[in-house]
Amino acid sequence: MEGGTTRLANLLQGCIDKKAHLAGKLIHAFILRNKGLFFDTFLSNRLIELYSKCGNMGYAHHVFDKMPRPDVYSWNAILGCFCKAGSLRDAQELFLKMPERNTVSWNTLITALVRNGQEEKALGVYDAMVLEGLVPTHFTLASVFSACGALLAVEHGRRCHGLVIKIGLEENMYVGNALLCMYAKCGLIRDATQVFGDMAEPNEVTFTAMMGGLKQTDRVTEALEMFRLMCRKGVRIDSVSLSSMLGVCAKGCGEFGVYDHIDGIPSNVNGQQIHGLTVKLGFEGDLHLNNSLLDMYAKSADMNSAEKVFANIPVVSVVSWNVMITGYGLIYQSQKALEYLQRMQSCGFEPDEVTYINLLSACVKSGDIKSGRQMFDNISCPNVISWNAILSGYFQNEDYKEVIQLFREMQFRDVQPDRTTLAIALSSSAAMGILGAGREIHAASHKAAFDTDIYVASGLIGMYSKSGKIEMAKHIFHNMQELDVVCWNSMIVGLSLNSQDKEAFTYFKQMRQHEMHPTQFSYATVLSCCAKVASSFQGKQVHAQITKDGYMSDVFVGSALIGMYCKCGDVDGARNFFDMMPSKSTVSWNEMIHGYAQNGRGDEAVLLYWDMIASAERPDGITFVAVLTACSHSGLVDAGIKIFNSMDQEHGVEPVLDHYTCIIDSLGRAGRFQEAEVLLDEMPYKDDPVIWEILLSSCRVHANVSLAKRAADELIRLDPQNSAPYVLLANIYSSLGRWDEARAVRDLMSDKQVIKDPGYSWIEYEKGMQSGMGMITSC
Template identity: 75%
Template sequence: MESKTTTHLANLLQSCIDKKSHLAGKLIHAFILRIGLASDSFLSNRLIELYSKCGKIHSAHQVFDQIPHKGVYSWNAILGAHCKAGNLHDAYTLFVKMPERNTVSWNTLISAFARSGFEKKALDAYDSMISEAFLPTRFTLASVFSACGALEDSKSGRRCHGLVIKIGLDVNMYVANALLCMYAKCGLLRDAIRVFEDMPEHNEVTFTAMMGGLVQTDRVVEALEMFRLMCRKGIGIDSVSLSSILGVCARGVCGDFGQDDLNAVLSYNVHGQQVHGLTIKLGFERDLHLNNSLLDMYAKNGDMDSAEKVFANLSEVSVVSWNVMIAGYGQKYQSEKAVEYLQRMQCSGFDPDEVTYINLLAACIKSGDIETGRRMFDSMPCPSVSSWNAMLSGYAQSGNHKEAIKLFREMQFQSVHSDRTTLAIILSSCAATGLLESGKQVHAASQKAFFHTDIYVASGLVGMYAKCGKTEMATRIFSNMSELDIVCWNSMIAGFSFNSLDMEAFTLFKQMRQNGMCPTQFSYATVLSCCAKVSSSFQGRQVHAQIAKDGYMNDIFVGSALIDMYSKCGDVDGARCFFDMMPGKNTVTWNEMIHGYAQNGHGYEAVCLYNDMISSGEKPDGITFVAVLTACSHSGLVDVGIEIFDSMHQEHGVEPFLDHYTCIIDSLGRAGRFHEAEMLIDKMPYKDDPVIWEVLLSSCRVHANVNLAKRAADELFHLDPQNSAPYVLLANIYSSLGRWDDVKAVRELMSEKQVIKEPGYSWIDYRNEMQTYKVDKDLRMVNVKAQAVSDGSFCYNG
């Protein structure tokens, strides 16, 4: 009779467990106590499970403590209760105290560690389980492979894979799916595919894992093919599979894209629309998670009209839905629409979360609306580090580095702990503004937070010290880094180049290649800039050969750097030949070629190329006009230059700045049209800039215009009294006319004001050596140093 009662009560308790009926369970518990079955271990274990399921861990423990003879099942029950409640410390303490353990005990602990983000502890527990001669089950292995995947620990995963084969669980679909997921998360697609092919059968989890692994390694097209195979095989498609493939369609072109990517955008959007149709066909149109994936797909593909339609027809929305719409409009640079969605979200009774604000900040920053972004940031009750970083990044990207540094200081005053991203952003702002002292303070903050050895932060420190002229400190940090990635190498090479240490940059580039590091577009652009600065065409051609070997010939930025290098080395025909071969050109490319013609005195060709640029539909910018006006000035094309200058604002919407006025003044001065030059100076907004008067003074020397030269020199003496150039130029004009008393007066004025003329330097590329000379005080050429420009070794000639 008692056995039947126990069975009946156990069934009732199981019903309460399934329905999470805490109150009904308590009534049954009271009845069990009243009829004297409190010591029944079977019923006690069910009670522990009931209270655990209902989140009443204290009640579960009370039941456990009252069991007179606790067997392994009772211990497993209370262990499971603590694991479900997330009390992993207490769970582990209980586990250690257990007088007896079985496979379920180990599985419960390992699974809890893996689920709660303690993957390393899960693997340690697994190793202990194996060492105690327990045989893992499919549940053990699934948790272990999950932990290996999260840690990207393929070594432990392979070791476990060997045991799986040994005990014959490799044919178990549950284990094989977990194994496939592990390899996919570790980026080992070849191994994942081998597991996939060896599986006797597949299900929706198998295909979803395979698609995820392919997308993770940017093999988007293959992921789409995998979904098609899944459909052809008749595998049951659930909402998770559909969400996964929508993620593939979104991943295809997520982020910013330009006109060249339009076909790709349309292609992935069409795939997404087909999946959208399938979701309706299969009856999943009310699945909120799936609908959010649809919104995300359309938003990331830039199709906000379709996203609007989906959003308007949702039967249920969540904060995620609103966040996706805000992020989508941010990607489209429409901050006003993003703000509108925030307001609608709040009016609908939804409270914005951290992601909402970060998406909104990103929208404002991408749209260039920093002020709105700052207002949103200031309205946040307790912004996280990610929000601070978004705002700092906005200031840095817009060039407002002083505000970025100010905000960083405010962040420190509020005791918000910086992360590696914070420090990298603020270091870039310190570098851009040359604020060495602020950079040192950030360095100290990074050491305090133990981030100074982080590769990301260390690269920022190298860049900051280099930009502030402290190359020795930058080199010291670079040399002390435990590991180096391409960003670190590029930062150091760029630092040398920025400080005109071009030979050192060449040497470091050679070391980088010897260390097996493949140069990037930035590496090549920087080292080509060094070749251009020292006019070393021999070195530049070597780099060109290596660029061709590494497959960067079609890169626009590398191509622009090659054009600049050949132009500065005097080979303008070689530069034009390469320019004509480039498959794609942007404004920078056109500017470099026009400027190359200008540097080499080919004014007519520069003007023709400028006209070709306009005809091609490429929009000229301020630098384009500097290049073509310089060409006109150097080639005597005065009227053509004036015509182009007048068209800047009227036809192209580019406001002239100092360099444009300087080019026109120089052009008029070279032609001796001083009256027009003076008229332009009198009405221009930059008349107090020394450069204008220095250019005019140089022209006066050529044409022996003493009166205007005296005016220009007087302006320069007032604006820049320590600059030796106007004194020397004016003295040269007087000496050419034989006015020696005036020459003496100028030299006495220099002496009185303690103005010193710096010696001039020259360099000659002779037999692959860079010979550097300076003029000493006795006007003799002195060889300062001879450096090997190339021994054929800084890049490989293959």
């Protein structure tokens, strides 16, 4: 009988190896017919193993239940069966019922928990195993290191590392690779390198893990060197290591553009070399590797090469289509991405959530918010990343109302916002100036426990500041346990927005006292505060600090310095600094031209404008407002007309209201009303009161009654209850002695019940301020 049992056991082992389910069942039937064999524990264990391997849980459990004397191997076999089927709750219950457990029992459960993403439970089981005095094997430790890596549980991993050394498993390849992976995933490259260096014969798994860790910590060059070392040592290169290297190359490629900005070498040259090695080693048909190639080319913006790879893949997957869609999104070609969606569907592939998320991202980056919304609506249960993408799209489109509406919908769907969601929503609320919506978002951030997050707090400070609730902004600021430079900047900007510039400067000094290093934005903001209070003394202090901190060459800060000096009346100081700037932006030129205009030095403003044109710097709308203002205030009418006419013709800048206002003001001041009227008849801003008010003021100076009457009529048409046109027209008639017409205007004003606001005068004295009131008697 014993020899028969051995033969049956060998036959069952063959069935297990080949997953021969039917043959195994025939042997099982033979065993059942022989009563003596049925009670053999060894054969029953093999049967459980067979049914487990073939995925027949019912038969495995049935055999176990019928066993009269199950031993520890029987319990381990059925435990393994549950684990393999993914029935982890049943497996854990069975584990607790086991009358006896050995190392295999513990290993089986720990490994299953790790494979199913329950790493914390796995570590808990491991700790219990050690407490029971069992010595873990290399299988145990490999699973535990995997769990530590997934959880970034470095300290737990270090304790296990100590145990590895204690029990003498440090030279085990399986354990060494798992340990190295753990350190790499936790970003501890120095520790990973130490483990790598201690390994006698690192294999392809070792090198791949090391390259992955270097990639994760952005050490692309070192990862490439590691791959070269792998090649020099003659370590077998498999598709996994090649795929890992392509991931490294993708990370090393420039964000946009195929060529390196310095020497014109393709940014994906390393990836191209790996591609060549892939062909040489015969991996052209490997789908995962081909998808990695697509990803590398897509991230380097080389979609022509990606197209060639895609066309030659023997069998594509949904992942392949998704990578191509993402690639076109990265280069802002949403239409090509949408074309790939249509091709994908026509080839019989069903888009998944990732497809729509990638398309959403592509459309948002390309500014195609309409198509982006369609993609968003196709996602059945959008996650927070998808919500952030569509919110960002509407925010970039300045459709702040839709951002707030979508944010509310997100709340109704019970999707938890993150710091990015809240920041976009707060910025939208601030841009709209709707305090109620901002408070709703504040409440949502409190509910989601993000109100103390530095990133969100900065947005809250900005929102309340822009809504005029500066005290609330201060309250949030002072209740923060930790502050970063963004929070300080938000607070300083908020104070400046609310005309508390002196206090803003005080906060700037406190920021420095807290050893917080100001950024370019900090300096630009505080310089703006100095300019508004015309404090050149404080401005010079900030200038000295800028020099000390090494921001003198920053264009953004330099432009703010020019603006500060000009607004404080030190135009020559501003010009000296302007001339010393190593590089200038359009903003720098605009600030200097505007500074000359503000200080009545129109000739120099115009000369500087021509210098700007000669330097090939492209003027923008603000440039023309500055130089036309200078021409108007300095009587340079012909120069102003010439510059105005060149805007659209030579520089492609279409004149808007501010430009027409400047040129009408210039012509009016010079008394050239005929030209002003021609321009008035041609311009598209006839219904803007500012133009007519400027013209009416000029008519008063030059006593042009007919045009003054036209301007007053237009203003009365636009706003019948505005007293200004009545008063100005009546004053013009009175100054010319045309009393009847002046009286008629006053009567018209009385008939329409237009009330002239009283004029105020005030005087400051030691104990406060006193004001006097009196009606303007000229009307």
